[in-house]
Amino acid sequence: xxxxxxxxxxxxxxxxxxxxxxxxxxxxxxxxxxxxxxxxxxxxxxxxxxxxxxxxxxxxxxxxxxxxxxxxxxxxxxxxxxxxxxxxxxxxxxxxxxxxxxxxxxxxxxxxxxxxxxxxxxxxxxxxxxxxxxxxxxxxxxxxxxxxxxxxxxxxxxxxxxxxxxxxxxxxxxxxxxxxxxxxxxxxxxxxxxxxxxxxxxxxxxxxxxxxxxxxxxxxxxxxxxxxxxxxxxxxxxxxxxxxxxxxxxxxxxxxxxxxxxxxxxxxxxxxxxxxxxxxxxxxxxxxxxxxxxxxxxxxxxxxxxxxxxxxxxxxxxxxxxxxxx
Amino acid sequence: xxxxxxxxxxxxxxxxxxxxxxxxxxxxxxxxxxxxxxxxxxxxxxxxxxxxxxxxxxxxxxxxxxxxxxxxxxxxxxxxxxxxxxxxxxxxxxxxxxxxxxxxxxxxxxxxxxxxxxxxxxxxxxxxxxxxxxxxxxxxxxxxxxxxxxxxxxxxxxxxxxxxxxxxxxxxxxxxxxxxxxxxxxxxxxxxxxxxxxxxxxxxxxxxxxxxxxxxxxxxxxxxxxxxxxxxxxxxxxxxxxxxxxxxxxxxxxxxxxxxxxxxxxxxxxxxxxxxxxxxxxxxxxxxxxxxxxx
Amino acid sequence: xxxxxxxxxxxxxxxxxxxxxxxxxxxxxxxxxxxxxxxxxxxxxxxxxxxxxxxxxxxxxxxxxxxxxxxxxxxxxxxxxxxxxxxxxxxxxxxxxxxxxxxxxxxxxxxxxxxxxxxxxxxxxxxxxxxxxxxxxxxxxxxxxxxxxxxxxxxxxxxxxxxxxxxxxxxxxxxxxxxxxxxxxxxxxxxxxxxxxxxxxxxxxxxxxxxxxxxxxxxxxxxxxxxxxxx
Numbered sequence: 001x002x003x004x005x006x007x008x009x010x011x012x013x014x015x016x017x018x019x020x021x022x023x024x025x026x027x028x029x030x031x032x033x034x035x036x037x038x039x040x041x042x043x044x045x046x047x048x049x050x051x052x053x054x055x056x057x058x059x060x061x062x063x064x065x066x067x068x069x070x071x072x073x074x075x076x077x078x079x080x081x082x083x084x085x086x087x088x089x090x091x092x093x094x095x096x097x098x099x100x101x102x103x104x105x106x107x108x109x110x111x112x113x114x115x116x117x118x119x120x121x122x123x124x125x126x127x128x129x130x131x132x133x134x135x136x137x138x139x140x141x142x143x144x145x146x147x148x149x150x151x152x153x154x155x156x157x158x159x160x161x162x163x164x165x166x167x168x169x170x171x172x173x174x175x176x177x178x179x180x181x182x183x184x185x186x187x188x189x190x191x192x193x194x195x196x197x198x199x200x201x202x203x204x205x206x207x208x209x210x211x212x213x214x215x216x217x218x219x220x221x222x223x224x225x226x227x228x229x230x231x232x233x234x235x236x237x238x239x240x241x242x243x244x245x246x247x248x249x250x251x252x253x254x255x256x257x258x259x260x261x262x263x264x265x266x267x268x269x270x271x272x273x274x275x276x277x278x279x280x281x282x283x284x285x286x287x288x289x290x291x292x293x294x295x296x297x298x299x300x301x302x303x304x305x306x307x308x309x310x311x312x313x314x315x316x317x318x319x320x321x322x323x324x325x326x
Numbered sequence: 327x328x329x330x331x332x333x334x335x336x337x338x339x340x341x342x343x344x345x346x347x348x349x350x351x352x353x354x355x356x357x358x359x360x361x362x363x364x365x366x367x368x369x370x371x372x373x374x375x376x377x378x379x380x381x382x383x384x385x386x387x388x389x390x391x392x393x394x395x396x397x398x399x400x401x402x403x404x405x406x407x408x409x410x411x412x413x414x415x416x417x418x419x420x421x422x423x424x425x426x427x428x429x430x431x432x433x434x435x436x437x438x439x440x441x442x443x444x445x446x447x448x449x450x451x452x453x454x455x456x457x458x459x460x461x462x463x464x465x466x467x468x469x470x471x472x473x474x475x476x477x478x479x480x481x482x483x484x485x486x487x488x489x490x491x492x493x494x495x496x497x498x499x500x501x502x503x504x505x506x507x508x509x510x511x512x513x514x515x516x517x518x519x520x521x522x523x524x525x526x527x528x529x530x531x532x533x534x535x536x537x538x539x540x541x542x543x544x545x546x547x548x549x550x551x552x553x554x555x556x557x558x559x560x561x562x563x564x565x566x567x568x569x570x571x572x573x574x575x576x577x578x579x580x581x582x583x584x585x586x587x588x589x590x591x592x593x594x595x596x597x598x599x600x601x602x603x604x605x606x607x608x609x610x611x612x613x614x615x616x617x618x619x620x621x
Numbered sequence: 622x623x624x625x626x627x628x629x630x631x632x633x634x635x636x637x638x639x640x641x642x643x644x645x646x647x648x649x650x651x652x653x654x655x656x657x658x659x660x661x662x663x664x665x666x667x668x669x670x671x672x673x674x675x676x677x678x679x680x681x682x683x684x685x686x687x688x689x690x691x692x693x694x695x696x697x698x699x700x701x702x703x704x705x706x707x708x709x710x711x712x713x714x715x716x717x718x719x720x721x722x723x724x725x726x727x728x729x730x731x732x733x734x735x736x737x738x739x740x741x742x743x744x745x746x747x748x749x750x751x752x753x754x755x756x757x758x759x760x761x762x763x764x765x766x767x768x769x770x771x772x773x774x775x776x777x778x779x780x781x782x783x784x785x786x787x788x789x790x791x792x793x794x795x796x797x798x799x800x801x802x803x804x805x806x807x808x809x810x811x812x813x814x815x816x817x818x819x820x821x822x823x824x825x826x827x828x829x830x831x832x833x834x835x836x837x838x839x840x841x842x843x844x845x846x847x848x849x850x851x852x
Contacts, residue, residue, distance in 0.1 A: 302435070
């Protein structure tokens with residue numbers, strides 16, 4: 001899917017802070033300000049849900065937006081990251097930061113294995129294969145003893161981060177989540193604007209040419225996939241620490257669909273789209289939670305509307321109106 | 327008692343039969359996905375939801391109109407097929423000029439809407455649908471008792487699958503379909519209305535799903551999630567068989583149903599994952615699938 | 622019979638035809654000559670409705686076809702044999718032959734077609750149309766549109782890449798179908814071949830028709846023609 005919704009940026013030629021264009025730098029600073037101010041206004045738990053959903057969507061967006069591959073199985077990495085993090089936290093009493101990192105590594109390692117199988121195909125085929133592989137992970141989690149089956153791993157203590165910061169208070173937890181999100185966000189940005197990211201761009205635009213220039217395109221795509229799945233694992237792991245639970249919910253195909261929807265709503269291939277998408281879909285879920293299956297209906301309807309009439313997503317539309325790269 | 331590989335024969339044959347029945351549903355659903363993929367170039371993510379709607383249509387026909395199983399076997403695919411025509415004409419056809427992934431996203435969204443609506447109205451618990459009188463009971467095959475309805479499902483599925491295959495491979499309508507799959511522009515330039523052919527194909531693929539849904543109604547309870555249980559496995563089967571291959575989807579569907587059944591006998595813990603393990607092995611050695619030709 | 626006026630056509634951003642105009646009269650064999658990229662094939666595809674965007678006027682027996690979808694154009698009685706022949710590999714030879722529906726009475730029946738193309742009769746049972754040789758595929762591509770009753774045939778480079786003996790056979794076929802009352806618009810690179818079958822020649826350059834040469838003046842226009850075609 002060519003997510004080339006991003007128009008030519010006014011300031012694209014002279015990158016400023018962290019390689020952001022000026023508009024992006026303004027956006028980033030606004031986002032930072034919101035992260036600092038909002039927990040004093042809104043429930044930190046709600047905000048943490050948004051931040052983890054946003055990190056997950058940013059990770060997913062790295063594949064669809066910059067490699068052009070739609071993964072329909074990202075829940076596998078998110079959910080496995082959550083399981084491993086929750087398990088090590090509960091039974092090994094690991095440090096929370098280490099457990100989250102371990103969750104990320106689990107996602108990345110699984111991404112390496114499954115990506116190796118899927119990355120040779122593209123388009124619809126890649127989507128189908130990732131979906132089916134993630135379903136395999138789901139059935140594995142359903143049967144494997146360590147996941148706790150239908151119950152999941154419950155009552156996971158948050159413990160401490162880096163050995164010194166106790167996390168049982170929500171605000172402390174919030175700062176850790178915010179830090180992880182910002183680090184992940186910047187990592188993705190760094191990757192995209194590195195020479196590695198330039199090759200990814202070349203591959204997306206014309207793979208045969210990139211191959212003929214001597215790039216092993218499969219390796220590049222696989223590395224991007226591993227980075228994306230690593231961050232998905234981090235997102236899942238972080239969520240499991242926040243809520244003290246890791247369940248099958250995290251590895252379902254519905255979860256994979258969620259992250260697709262979040263990114264689509266915000267804007268595929270935009271820098272801030274996944275974040276805006278996470279705000280929208282998380283708020284929507286929060287509001288609709290009381291109405292049972294209407295959540296599913298609404299999600300489906302949003303999917304349909306976005307695909308038919310709103311393919312650039314919120315940020316993509318704004319960026320096109322303002323002729324900026326956001 | 328007769329033993330085969332140290333397994334009591336009735337158990338082995340019983341699981342083989344269950345495998346064949348699951349395989350029958352896999353084959354019918356994979357076949358529908360394949361013919362739709364061939365013509366529309368989209369993976370119909372709403373397939374499981376339409377399968378479920380087929381079962382519900384049979385249930386509604388029976389409970390509100392007193393129309394029984396056998397008429398429902400015809401009527402339900404027609405009703406769901408018409409619904410498919412509406413979906414294709416109003417929504418899916420908007421996307422043909424775009425990347426095919428949008429078709430996947432659209433049908434995924436449609437599946438969520440349909441399933442959510444049914445869950446709202448009917449709840450998640452199932453509604454029973456009785457086996458028709460004519461197909462009740464069991465027959466003694468000597469080595470096992472065969473419930474007649476289950477035998478009927480396997481035979482009906484085989485007949486429908488191979489008829490579909492024969493129509494596509496052996497008739498002139500099928501020749502038009504094959505030609506339009508290869509080069510739609512040229513087929514239009516011969517005066518054949520390809521957009522209408524696409525609509526008909528979608529309706530037929532969807533009708534197949536509904537037919538499978540009616541067959542499934544007496545076996546599994548009629549519930550909004552019944553498609554979900556099948557469809558993810560069916561996607562794996564489509565990957566194994568190679569997308570768009572007609573015979574490939576039928577053979578792979580039945581074959582993997584049987585493999586799943588056998589796994590239940592010998593290593594029950596892996597029975598849910600075995601299809602996916604087969605998929606991994608196939609992907610390692612034949613990334614295009616067992617019967618796949620095109621990229 | 623066919624009147625093309627001020628035809629413009631685009632592939633995406635690139636503007637390929639810039640106001641091409643010409644006409645084909647009933648019973649004629651007319652060629653479009655020109656260098657590679659002059660817009661000959663695009664002209665054919667535009668007539669057939671196979672170009673994403675086109676403007677101007679294409680009238681066939683008085684009816685305007687510029688906005689019509691390909692299937693309606695075909696039903697009006699125009700048939701197209703593309704350069705790449707478009708023989709379907711998933712169809713047998715017979716299925717390929719029978720694929721185009723009959724759009725009007727007056728097409729050739731299968732027996733007559735086999736008389737014209739004896740090779741096809743021999744290969745009728747071949748399971749995949751693409752297993753035929755290049756020459757046989759070209760014969761099949763022409764044969765199948767003779768069945769449909771379409772009276773205007775668009776043949777895009779039917780001799781391309783074929784052995785001289787087969788080129789001669791195609792020449793005979795074109796003269797034969799002209800005799801049977803078909804009208805032919807032919808795209809050719811090979812004007813020596815064109816001279817053996819055509820009544821008139823249009824020359825295309827840069828997406829426009831720049832000249833028309835009746836066949837009997839072809840010999841005397843050789844210098845001009847060499848310049849147009851750059852040979």
